[in-house]
Amino acid sequence: MTSTYTGIYVLKRDQAVVEVQVVDSDGEASSLTVESYDARRIQPPKDQLPEKSDYFDKLDMGKGQDD
Secondary structure (H helix, E strand, O other): OOOOOEEEEEEEEOOEEEEEEEEOOOOOEEEEEHHHHHHOOOEOOHHHOOEHHHHHHHHHHHOOOOO
């Protein structure tokens, strides 16, 4: 069964991924443990996700470009 979640960024502690922020098909966000993320086989793989700060930096850079 395909997951309804999509990974958006990771949270790290001591250089290790400890949580993954996901969003469901309705746009609701939540955090999952690494173990739960891996067990559910959510895409993309956690090693392809940006860290939280990089994710929000990228969003900030995109603001105002379409105005």
